[in-house]
Amino acid sequence: MAFHPHLPAKGYSIVAKTLGASMWFWVFYKAKQEGPVVLGLQHPWDGHGHGHGHGHGSEGGH
Template structure:
C-alpha cells in the first residue's frame, strides 16, 4: 500500500488538474466546440475606443 504522503499528494495534484481542466473549459470551451470564433469578442474591454475609430 502506498505511503500516506503519496496518497495525499495524488489527491492534491489530481484536484489541481481537474480545477485547471474545468477552468480552461469555461474559458475556451465555446471556441473548441465551434460555438464561437476565436477572433470574436470575449467580453473584455481593450480600451480601443469606439468602433470604426482608427488611430
C-alpha cells in the same frame, strides 16, 4: 502464490489527490474560458465579451 501489492505511503496519497484535484480545477477553468471555441460555438477571433479600452476613435492621429 498470490500477488499482494503494497499500499502507498500516506504522503504519496495526499500528494496524488492534491495534484489530481489541481488538474481537474485547471481543466474546468479552461473549459469555462475556451469551451465555446473548442466546441465550435464561437470563432476564436470573435470578441471575448470585455473591452480592452483601446479607444479606436480618439487616438489622436495614430
